[in-house]
Amino acid sequence: xxxxxxxxLQTIIFEEPPVLTAWATIVGPKEGEGPWRSDFDWIMEDYxxxxxxxxxxESKLLRETVKLAVSxxxxxxxxxxxxxxGDLLNQITSSSFAARxxxxxxxxxxGACSTMAEALLTAAMAIDGxxxxxxxxxxxxxxxxxxxxxxxxxxxxVQRSMSSQWTVTGAGAVVLEKGIYGGPRLxxxxxxxxxxxxxKDANDLGSAMAPAAADTIKTHLSDTNRPSDYYDLIVTGDLxxxxxxxxxxxxxxxxxxxxPNYSDCGVLMFNDNQDVHAGGSGCGCSASMLCGPxxxxxxxxxxxxxxxxxxxALMSPTTSFQxxxxxxxxxxxxxxxx
Amino acid sequence: xxxxxxxxLQTIIFEEPPVLTAWATIVGPKEGEGPWRSDFDWIMEDYxxxxxxxxxxESKLLRETVKLAVSxxxxxxxxxxxxxxGDLLNQITSSSFAARxxxxxxxxxxGACSTMAEALLTAAMAIDGxxxxxxxxxxxxxxxxxxxxxxxxxxxxVQRSMSSQWTVTGAGAVVLEKGIYGGPRLxxxxxxxxxxxxxKDANDLGSAMAPAAADTIKTHLSDTNRPSDYYDLIVTGDLxxxxxxxxxxxxxxxxxxxxPNYSDCGVLMFNDNQDVHAGGSGCGCSASMLCGPxxxxxxxxxxxxxxxxxxxALMSPTTSFQxxxxxxxxxxxxxxxx
Numbered sequence: 001x002x003x004x005x006x007x008x009l010q011t012i013i014f015e016e017p018p019v020l021t022a023w024a025t026i027v028g029p030k031e032g033e034g035p036w037r038s039d040f041d042w043i044m045e046d047y048x049x050x051x052x053x054x055x056x057x058e059s060k061l062l063r064e065t066v067k068l069a070v071s072x073x074x075x076x077x078x079x080x081x082x083x084x085x086g087d088l089l090n091q092i093t094s095s096s097f098a099a100r101x102x103x104x105x106x107x108x109x110x111g112a113c114s115t116m117a118e119a120l121l122t123a124a125m126a127i128d129g130x131x132x133x134x135x136x137x138x139x140x141x142x143x144x145x146x147x148x149x150x151x152x153x154x155x156x157x158v159q160r161s162m163s164s165q166w167t168v169t170g171a172g173a174v175v176l177e178k179g180i181y182g183g184p185r186l187x188x189x190x191x192x193x194x195x196x197x198x199x200k201d202a203n204d205l206g207s208a209m210a211p212a213a214a215d216t217i218k219t220h221l222s223d224t225n226r227p228s229d230y231y232d233l234i235v236t237g238d239l240x241x242x243x244x245x246x247x248x249x250x251x252x253x254x255x256x257x258x259x260p261n262y263s264d265c266g267v268l269m270f271n272d273n274q275d276v277h278a279g280g281s282g283c284g285c286s287a288s289m290l291c292g293p294x295x296x297x298x299x300x301x302x303x304x305x306x307x308x309x310x311x312x313a314l315m316s317p318t319t320s321f322q323x324x325x326x327x328x329x330x331x332x333x334x335x336x337x338x
Numbered sequence: 339x340x341x342x343x344x345x346x347l348q349t350i351i352f353e354e355p356p357v358l359t360a361w362a363t364i365v366g367p368k369e370g371e372g373p374w375r376s377d378f379d380w381i382m383e384d385y386x387x388x389x390x391x392x393x394x395x396e397s398k399l400l401r402e403t404v405k406l407a408v409s410x411x412x413x414x415x416x417x418x419x420x421x422x423x424g425d426l427l428n429q430i431t432s433s434s435f436a437a438r439x440x441x442x443x444x445x446x447x448x449g450a451c452s453t454m455a456e457a458l459l460t461a462a463m464a465i466d467g468x469x470x471x472x473x474x475x476x477x478x479x480x481x482x483x484x485x486x487x488x489x490x491x492x493x494x495x496v497q498r499s500m501s502s503q504w505t506v507t508g509a510g511a512v513v514l515e516k517g518i519y520g521g522p523r524l525x526x527x528x529x530x531x532x533x534x535x536x537x538k539d540a541n542d543l544g545s546a547m548a549p550a551a552a553d554t555i556k557t558h559l560s561d562t563n564r565p566s567d568y569y570d571l572i573v574t575g576d577l578x579x580x581x582x583x584x585x586x587x588x589x590x591x592x593x594x595x596x597x598p599n600y601s602d603c604g605v606l607m608f609n610d611n612q613d614v615h616a617g618g619s620g621c622g623c624s625a626s627m628l629c630g631p632x633x634x635x636x637x638x639x640x641x642x643x644x645x646x647x648x649x650x651a652l653m654s655p656t657t658s659f660q661x662x663x664x665x666x667x668x669x670x671x672x673x674x675x676x
């Protein structure tokens with residue numbers, strides 16, 4: 001098999017780019033009150049989603065999102081050969097319990113909020129490599145299951161700092177297929193390195209992740225020899241207002257990307273009056289924006305080339321308690337209309 | 339690219355099987371007192387490993403194991419194009435902090451104790467697919483970091499039930515490369531489905547995982563049209579004494595595998611007098627057995643064909659508290675001498 005990648009580069013170029021043939025997103029009530037209400041498939045009426053715990057609700061959210069994406073192509077879950085999935089909960093139990101119900105062979109990923117890009121690029125390798133023809137990449141996050149795991153018991157009502165972000169309740173699922181179907185193609189992907197500049201403030205994850213996003217975007221453009229305006233939109237996962245402002249400074253410093261075609265899913269997700277402080281975060285943030293408004297715009301031809309740069313803060317409450325700084329990572333996937 | 343896999347099968351056959359060109363394992367003091375002392379590269383003198391916490395010790399263990407494996411081929415970490423890694427800690431921080439120090443592009447996996455097989459097969463797809471030429475797959479577990487996270491504060495001295503297993507302190511790392519080098523090859527891999535027969539006892543994970551191991555082994559043999567004695571050894575990851583006894587019953591019921599060529603890393607890891615009850619467990623159990631005695635036996639020609647079936651229990655303390663049963667998974671990788 002030909003080596004499609006120059007040695008030492010972090011970017012994979014797919015020879016036969018897998019096609020995104022269907023996708024779906026289900027989001028929480030608050031996300032449904034934001035600017036993209038009509039672009040989401042389904043808005044949960046409450047955070048319990050008919051379950052007895054937030055964790056069970058999140059797993060159901062992920063499972064139902066996968067089923068909805070699959071149904072759009074008139075497939076059943078058993079028609080899918082591989083599920084590549086992850087989430088924010090300890091031991092990614094939203095994903096494993098969803099995979100239990102779906103009965104699809106399962107690879108579990110953890111990349112914190114970068115997981116949607118990680119799952120998409122792993123799914124694309126599995127298809128373009130010739131191993132599978134029909135793969136689903138999916139992730140979820142849930143505001144209340146994440147808050148109580150990563151921060152404080154939700155009932156305690158701790159005041160949130162202005163640099164903190166609001167974990168999005170949402171899941172996104174994409175069906176990727178081999179072959180000649182229409183639809184956006186996943187043409188290339190850049191696997192990130194961990195960048196950690198010593199930021200320790202778990203209430204400002206955007207600033208911890210921004211340097212990783214800058215590194216991955218720069219590497220992607222350099223590896224592919226593409227100018228930054230090759231893409232109609234370069235969108236980071238969940239840097240939020242603070243992190244994306246820092247990223248813009250890093251862009252200026254590195255002379256990499258002009259501002260007009262850059263945005264951030266965490267900034268886009270909510271309206272200013274929704275009291276989310278620095279914006280949205282969580283795996284579900286970039287996944288819901290991608291599987292909602294962004295892919296819709298690609299189908300409409302309003303975006304022809306999209307670079308999704310999902311960003312993750314790879315710390316845990318334990319590492320923060322132990323005085324460690326926050327390792328950031330960003331993976332990029334290029335989606336292009338044929 | 340040719341599709342090397344019949345649709346609907348769970349098994350990948352690699353066209354140009356990646357070669358395991360180097361590997362290493364570092365284990366804890368207790369593991370060093372077991373039957374395989376001389377087969378491990380390095381035995382830690384204590385569980386702190388020069389660090390101020392067990393979690394930091396585990397991350398160092400993983401990092402040093404990767405560096406040791408890489409050094410055996412006279413490579414530096416920067417010569418490695420991709421690190422595929424996971425562990426048992428929440429948010430797989432052993433892996434992400436190791437990846438931070440190693441500065442290798444990083445994909446994080448979570449498959450509980452099945453992660454070594456998951457990482458190996460993902461690394462093999464990344465190489466055989468033509469995307470990378472030199473990839474490291476690595477995992478770790480640490481007895482004390484795992485105990486306090488999954489069970490009780492270690493200092494509490496809670497009595498362990500006889501069906502419980504001892505989380506292995508150990509890490510394994512394998513360098514996989516494309517091309518014509520000698521050494522065992524990763525010829526095919528079977529990605530497991532989740533099997534959950536309703537077992538809820540977190541003190542008997544072996545029984546929760548055994549049905550998944552049985553399913554994956556049966557599927558692997560069926561997908562590849564191989565008789566069970568094709569392999570000199572079929573070895574599960576960490577079913578332990580209770581789980582592997584159950585697996586043998588399932589073999590008899592399904593008429594799948596004759597007993598002589600089956601064993602389990604959890605059973606093999608310790609001596610009977612080491613007071614580990616049902617045997618070893620943890621990602622590091624199968625990884626250390628693989629990167630220690632098993633690959634050594636392959637190099638010596640004592641094993642020509644090995645099927646490693648790493649098994650994972652994909653629950654969390656939270657899901658157990660919420661009354662959920664334990665989803666089991668098993669991934670298989672076939673290693674064959676040329």
